[in-house]
Amino acid sequence: MxxxxxxxxxxxxxxxxxxxxxxxxxxxxxxxxxxxxxxxxxxxxxxxxxxxxxxxxxxxxxxxxxxxxxxxFALNIKCGYGLTETTATVTLFGDHYFEFNSAGKPINGSEIKIGANDEILVKGPGVMKRYYKKPEATAEVFDEDGWFKTGDAGKIDSYGNLVITDRIKDLMKTSGGKYIAPQKLETALISDSFIEQIAVIGDQQKYVTALAVPSFDNIKKYADEHKISFKNIEDLINNNQIKTMFEKRFEELQKEFSKFEKIKKFTLLPKEFSIEAGEITATLKLKRKVIQKKYKALIDKMYAE
Known part of the structure; x- marks a missing residue:
């Protein structure tokens, strides 16, 4: 070791x-x-x-x-950014001066700039001309100068790397008027070995909550090491020792976030979000509206307590 x-x-x-x-x-x-x-x-x-x-x-x-x-260990990961409308890649890690929290620099021929509300705008030969037989939808995604409006928020760092901050449509606003970037929180939390998936909740609510799917193998191992008896996953995720362990991990993982951004309450789920259940897309992005509707009772409970 x-x-x-x-x-x-x-x-x-x-x-x-x-x-x-x-x-x-x-x-x-x-x-x-x-x-x-x-x-x-x-x-x-x-x-x-x-x-x-x-x-x-x-x-x-x-x-x-x-x-x-x-x-x-010299596994050359090339992080990038792009959309279907941009024929995939717009930015990508170069050989030097990339930042690990970024999506790299624009590839040859592509241009990016940051518009209103920090929206990432793109121009280049890879950008589509229009949506097929959808003139109104096409007009909505191009500005008067022909820049494609991605719907993603970001910034450009001192090296010229694009840093994605959130999906604009996913930004949440609490009932107190504070904006929350759920993807930023979710990315920080799923870096933990005990958290497999997480959905942040908070739009028009008084504080932020979350539905979390644990790493079932790791919590079983933790239970065995700490002599926590359980019959099944439901029994395990409702155990007070397991809940306390997660509370401590959440607190540590969120220490860099502002008080209003932090998850105040969470609920552990006994099974993963899945494509088959319609909870995530084929590219593993959360379908927030589906999740909020399906787990409404659990969400309401976190705000009622």
């Missing part, structure tokens, strides 16, 4: 502190990396097939810590 931690630390410094920023790698670090790679890092790459030049990621964001982890 110590060897693996040392090797990943060396890999992190080599790839993420030097190569990513196009800096000259010190000779001693090169030597350490050669040893770390032979003993540990190359074996981690073998798990993913070995000689992989790069691995694209899209559809849903990877947490920056996870992207950094992959890069520390």
């Amino acid at each position: 110590k060897l693996a931690s040392w090797a990943l630390g060396v890999g992190n410094k080599y790839h993420n502190k030097y190569q990513r920023l196009n800096k000259k790698v010190p000779a001693i670090l090169k030597l350490k990396y050669k040893i770390a790679d032979k003993l540990v890092l190359s074996k981690l790459r073998e798990v993913f097939g070995g000689n992989i030049k790069f691995m694209p990621c899209g559809g849903a964001p990877l947490g920056p810590d996870l992207v950094s982890f992959f890069h520390s």
